[in-house]
Amino acid sequence: MRHDEKGFTAASLDQARITGGFWEAWQRTNREVTIPYVLDKCDETGRTQSLRLEWTSDADWQPHQFYDSDLAKALEAASYSLHQYPDAALAERVREYIRLLGRAQQPDGYLNTYYTQTGIEKRWTNLRDMHELYCAGHLFEAAVAHFRATGERSLLDIAVRYADHIDARFGPAETKAPDGTPKEPGYPGHEEIELALVKLADATGERRYLELARFFVDARGHEPHYFRVEAERRGEPSDRWQWERGYHLGEFAYYQAHEPVRDQTAAEGHSVRACYLFAGMVDVAVSTGDERLLDSCRTLFTNIATRRMYVTGGVGSHSHGERFTVDYDLPNESAYAETCAAIALVFFASRLVNAELDGRYADVMERALYNGVLGGLSLSGDRFFYANPLAFHPTAPMLPHVRSDAERQPWYGCACCPPNIVRLIASLPGYLYSVNDRTVAVHLYAESSLEVRTDALSGTLTQQTAYPWDGEVTFTWQADSPAAFTLALRIPQWADDYRIVLPESAEAGTDAASPAGTRLERGYLSVERTWNPGDEVRLTLPMRVRRTRSNAAVRQDGWRVALERGPLVYCAEEVDNGPQLATLALPADAAIAAEHRSDLLGGCTVLRGDAVRSVVGPYGSETDDAPLYTEAGRRERVAFTAVPYALRNNRGTGEMRVWMAEL
Numbered sequence: 001m002r003h004d005e006k007g008f009t010a011a012s013l014d015q016a017r018i019t020g021g022f023w024e025a026w027q028r029t030n031r032e033v034t035i036p037y038v039l040d041k042c043d044e045t046g047r048t049q050s051l052r053l054e055w056t057s058d059a060d061w062q063p064h065q066f067y068d069s070d071l072a073k074a075l076e077a078a079s080y081s082l083h084q085y086p087d088a089a090l091a092e093r094v095r096e097y098i099r100l101l102g103r104a105q106q107p108d109g110y111l112n113t114y115y116t117q118t119g120i121e122k123r124w125t126n127l128r129d130m131h132e133l134y135c136a137g138h139l140f141e142a143a144v145a146h147f148r149a150t151g152e153r154s155l156l157d158i159a160v161r162y163a164d165h166i167d168a169r170f171g172p173a174e175t176k177a178p179d180g181t182p183k184e185p186g187y188p189g190h191e192e193i194e195l196a197l198v199k200l201a202d203a204t205g206e207r208r209y210l211e212l213a214r215f216f217v218d219a220r221g222h223e224p225h226y227f228r229v230e231a232e233r234r235g236e237p238s239d240r241w242q243w244e245r246g247y248h249l250g251e252f253a254y255y256q257a258h259e260p261v262r263d264q265t266a267a268e269g270h271s272v273r274a275c276y277l278f279a280g281m282v283d284v285a286v287s288t289g290d291e292r293l294l295d296s297c298r299t300l301f302t303n304i305a306t307r308r309m310y311v312t313g314g315v316g317s318h319s320h321g322e323r324f325t326v327d328y329d330l331p332n333e334s335a336y337a338e339t340c341a342a343i344a345l346v347f348f349a350s351r352l353v354n355a356e357l358d359g360r361y362a363d364v365m366e367r368a369l370y371n372g373v374l375g376g377l378s379l380s381g382d383r384f385f386y387a388n389p390l391a392f393h394p395t396a397p398m399l400p401h402v403r404s405d406a407e408r409q410p411w412y413g414c415a416c417c418p419p420n421i422v423r424l425i426a427s428l429p430g431y432l433y434s435v436n437d438r439t440v441a442v443h444l445y446a447e448s449s450l451e452v453r454t455d456a457l458s459g460t461l462t463q464q465t466a467y468p469w470d471g472e473v474t475f476t477w478q479a480d481s482p483a484a485f486t487l488a489l490r491i492p493q494w495a496d497d498y499r500i501v502l503p504e505s506a507e508a509g510t511d512a513a514s515p516a517g518t519r520l521e522r523g524y525l526s527v528e529r530t531w532n533p534g535d536e537v538r539l540t541l542p543m544r545v546r547r548t549r550s551n552a553a554v555r556q557d558g559w560r561v562a563l564e565r566g567p568l569v570y571c572a573e574e575v576d577n578g579p580q581l582a583t584l585a586l587p588a589d590a591a592i593a594a595e596h597r598s599d600l601l602g603g604c605t606v607l608r609g610d611a612v613r614s615v616v617g618p619y620g621s622e623t624d625d626a627p628l629y630t631e632a633g634r635r636e637r638v639a640f641t642a643v644p645y646a647l648r649n650n651r652g653t654g655e656m657r658v659w660m661a662e663l
């Protein structure tokens with residue numbers, strides 16, 4: 001494999017599937033619990049009623065400007081699930097929502113139940129705040145997923161009519177709609193439609209949608225700012241709106257519209273919007289061969305990955321504006337790190353992986369997936385975190401600047417996260433593998449299979465592993481006849497002493513003496529050879545416990561370590577370690593052992609060792625008459641247990657902490 005090869009395509013749900021192990025359990029819960037649960041919640045909370053256009057002014061619910069997106073994401077998730085697990089009842093339920101969508105669609109293609117019920121004459125008057133284009137994007141993504149899953153065009157046709165409506169209305173100011181009206185040079189306040197239009201262009205072959213996506217990407221940040229223009233048209237102040245909404249958002253940066261995207265070098269503003277935009281930018285860059293735009297994406301990714309991302313892959317450190325702040329500002333207890341933002345980062349990173357095979361993108365994708373994303377969902381599949389702080393104390397929800405919940409919630413008024421995590425888990429097989437003409441690339445390790453059907457290659461690659469608990473991964477190639485191709489296996493940045501056993505070769509390590517026909521480059525080990533049916537490759541990734549340190553510029557993490565093993569970040573919980581986790585420290589020389597516990601949290605590997613507890617005062621810490629300050633104190637050795645951060649808060653609420661002091 002040459003790493004300058006472009007054009008990897010993510011495996012489709014026709015090709016890749018998860019067949020067992022860690023992710024199979026999550027997919028099963030997703031299918032059996034979470035998807036129907038999220039659809040039920042849409043039915044119970046006004047979202048489906050809104051789709052039925054049932055709102056009246058005396059109703060006990062209100063249409064909301066992004067209700068449509070929640071249901072669309074749930075339909076997208078259901079479609080991914082139907083793609084791999086046929087379910088007649090779910091398929092019919094989805095068809096019923098599609099019938100309602102068809103009924104709610106206006107004769108000119110417009111489809112937004114908020115404006116249809118509250119005053120359609122106001123539609124398209126506030127792109128900055130009202131999420132119409134965002135909702136449209138989610139509808140397009142659902143439509144493409146449903147079309148690919150079922151071959152049915154019902155939802156795709158609705159999406160095409162709506163996309164044509166949008167395409168006729170928005171575009172460069174000098175262009176005109178088919179009826180001769182000049183187009184509006186507007187773009188969304190909440191990005192998402194960009195990546196969705198590229199998907200729609202792909203599914204329909206209609207290049208106009210790709211051009212519209214490129215327009216939305218490039219229109220932002222230019223004078224005159226469209227958000228200002230439309231505010232003036234509404235008779236609102238055009239300059240001070242961000243103050244009036246109670247936000248100090250730094251002007252257009254909140255919307256990534258402070259400068260043209262090609263000039264942006266740091267991830268700014270609302271983190272979900274930013275990462276959706278960046279994902280769409282990669283799509284546009286790859287689809288149009290725009291190297292300059294791709295280079296901006298690389299720069300923005302580097303800014304996030306080296307300065308603005310938690311060890312969990314969470315991004316958007318501040319709840320105020322749900323936004324990126326400044327380099328190295330990564331507070332733990334007040335971290336926002338919205339589940340959707342980690343999901344959006346997975347989208348961004350996975351697109352870069354496909355654009356140019358490079359492990360630094362896949363490392364971030366895996367980090368976010370296993371920690372920042374998965375921690376948003378309970379083991380039971382029906383409780384959700386919105387914010388994902390890296391330290392929690394029961395007093396946190398009482399603090400005005402912290403938006404943590406003490407435990408995962410059954411639903412949110414702003415319910416963007418639950419259906420988002422559902423669609424990612426249902427579509428996860430597509431993130432494991434990519435293929436091009438001569439290379440099969442493996443990005444994530446999970447028990448799974450990949451059907452490879454290209455002009456040059458036909459066969460099935462199976463992957464057997466107990467990852468992330470165990471680092472042994474066995475690949476088997478099954479085909480009718482020998483075939484020459486390159487298998488590119490991601491070697492995570494932490495896997496410094498991986499081992500690989502190839503067919504008909506001795507075991508070899510990572511030093512320069514890699515086995516003949518292999519090459520480690522940019523985080524991928526390429527095995528280039530003629531593969532015979534039944535050939536096996538065994539990869540062993542070192543699952544040692546790692547003490548990870550932050551860059552010295554992260555002031556919140558001085559003298560602290562985060563424990564990691566494989567792709568998982570660990571945390572201490574009160575249920576295992578008692579309260580006042582801040583008084584615990586890990587001795588630098590103390591061993592920390594991994595122990596698999598099949599009886600705990602659905603079966604997981606915990607970390608155990610000794611810690612030192614600082615006991616303050618002669619009184620104990622809980623008595624009412626203990627002084628607030630004292631010189632008295634001592635240290636005592638205590639047992640210490642850490643569990644995967646993603647599995648936190650499944651045994652009741654209590655203190656939690658990722659970054660531990662080290663002595």
Ligand SMILES: [Zn+2]
Pocket residue numbers: 338339340341386415416417418420
């Ligand atoms: Zn969210």
